[in-house]
Amino acid sequence: MSKELIRLKDVSQTFDDGVTVLKDINIYFNDREFLTLLGPSGCGKTTLLRIIGGFQTPTAGEVYFDGEKINNVPPYKRQVNTVFQKYALFPHLNVYENVAFGLRIPREETGPNGKAVKVKLPRAEIDARVREMLEVVSLKGFEHRSIASLSGGQQQRVAIARALVNRPKVLLLDEPLGALDKRLRKDMQQELKRIQQRLGITFINVTHDQEEALAMSDTVVVMNEGVVQQIGTPEDIYNEPKNAFVADFIGESNIVDGIMRADRVVEIFNRRFPCLDAGFEKDEPVDVVIRPEDVDIVPEAEGQLRGVVTSVTFKGVHYDTIVDFYGFKWLIETTDYCPVDSRIGIKIDPDGIHVMKKSKYSGLYGDYSSYSEEYDEINDPTLLEAEEERADDED
């Protein structure tokens, strides 16, 4: 791993109205890493980003950049640039001038006699760097277009170019893809990753979209209620969630109560299942995560568990099948069609079972009894947006 660049130590943020949005955040960011802060609206991820950007001073704790404390360093003196939510491009300037904005500002440097002097970049260098950056974001030929004439995706690229042209050590991205449609979002994910690798700098991305986080990041930080829930690679986060919140937020999960009868043996619904987890107390109550794609449907007689199908939805590649086991509803993703009301059995391989310690989130997630409503909510973009707005207001 490369060296550490930013560290937050015991950072807390409480707003004037007494709302605490961040609680004792301890986290570090490595150089050249693509890191994503992931969490639902209002979890404090944007506030964390604003603290790194210098737009907010934390109520407690320290922020270090390259080993130096920067709590009170104003944004314009930080080697950090931001791609803002909804881009915040300057409407009175064209594409070229937007990108050149940061370069045209004289920098303070220490002169030969130790005095601070203002240094202006020569015109030719500004021009070269602006053109180079417009090429990086594939906007060559758009120099003299007005901002209002650009599409959302193009504005997004201008915002990225405007930030990157200053050669920051860190690029902060505040929900950069939130305003784009789904197709464009996928393209931009690739694009961002490509740019990050080409320039070799740190990207810190904020999003509530778990798919985006998994697709782009080297490291994912899952947050909820102002607290870091888990830090890890996308694979770690998906395969080894630390608690019910993470398991539920990243992908689909069936989360059930279990008891560790011994190392590598967990009991669910009074049946013992072999698993790969160890190191728990004997007979310790635990949360058990079973991903919908890890469940095999078998004839009823051969199943480890038996249940009744209550709903089937065709999703293209697979069927989303809801199965009732003793009153607890599971989501199973299967390519086998099982009609509603049929009785089926299931089998779970040991590596399909993940055991977690009990947490304050136990029992809150992972039941698909209210599946349809939950699904509608996820699929309804207006609802998500409304929530976003509220979160913005809170920030």
Added chain:
Amino acid sequence: MMRTKRGWFAFPYMIWMALFVVIPIVIMLVYSLTVPVETAEGEVLRGSLENFTGMTQYLSVFGRSFWLALIATVICLAIGYPVAYLMSREGPGFQRVVMALIMLPMWMNFLLRTYSWMAILENNGLLNQLFQKLGVIALYNRLTGSDIDHFQMIRTSGAVVLGMVYNYLPFMILPIYTVLTKLDRRLIEAAEDLGANASTVFRRVTLPLSVSGVVSGVTMVFVPAVSTFALSRLLGGGTQMMLGDLIENQFLGGAYNPHLGAAISMVMMVIVVICMLVMNHFGDGEGEAVML
């Protein structure tokens, strides 16, 4: 879409405009291009440009009017912009107080406000009495070796400008304030993020994005200031004749000549419209630039 459907909603306004704007302008145009001539059948109108050629003797009045209006506008801008800027940045409490202070005088009649300024600026008015009491006048006499018992404030061009600034300042502050409050705060953060300190943010983002407000404000101050008339008589004491007074004089005063008055009004209108066109050009044509 809306154009054809409810077009008739605009009829009352169009009739109003025709009756009270278009027709009067046409009448004025006719007046300005004619002179009365005595003939056997009585007085008839004859087409002539002599109203316009004869206007040259009043060049100094034109000059003074535009000059004083310009000064007043500049002062209004110099005071109004910072006030509007502060208001837009401070909390709602501060905004309410300042807004009340700005609006309060506007609820009183224009003449009343001007009369109270007369009382203040009079040779033995409030301000001179205060200066007397404080010994400012004595100090001034000692420093300059002069011997005055009051400062001459009323009946000067300065008093006229003061009156204009006092009366028209709100019209400068309000449009600028409106534009500044609508300014997206994230643009300012974006500029800071890109390395701009407070003064650079102001110069390169806030100011350019508030130009439309400035244009509106300048228009709303300059246009009425140019044609102002009671102010110059009350505070200027007749020594500072302005276009408004000149025109009034042609219609109601001793120099009764409505044809000349109409011609002066037409010229003033044309000059004002030209000024505004130039101004609006600076404002990018967009924004809420007000023409009339």
